[in-house]
Amino acid sequence: MVKDLVCGMDVDEKTVKHKTAYQGQTYYFCAPGCKIAFEKNPKKYINDSSKNSCCCGHC
Numbered sequence: 759m760v761k762d763l764v765c766g767m768d769v770d771e772k773t774v775k776h777k778t779a780y781q782g783q784t785y786y787f788c789a790p791g792c793k794i795a796f797e798k799n800p801k802k803y804i805n806d807s808s809k810n811s812c813c814c815g816h817c
């Protein structure tokens with residue numbers, strides 16, 4: 759399991775449907791909304807140690 763950097767939800771990287779690559783690293787998301795938010799501003803989520811409130815309705 760890995761953390762969705764946008765909402766903090768645990769996701770299984772083996773079965774997750776929403777993922778993206780950024781600077782050679784793969785990031786995994788619980789829902790399309792989290793993936794879109796990350797892709798708009800990846801540095802915000804990579805550098806943020808606290809998780810944002812739920813944006814996707816899955817957490």
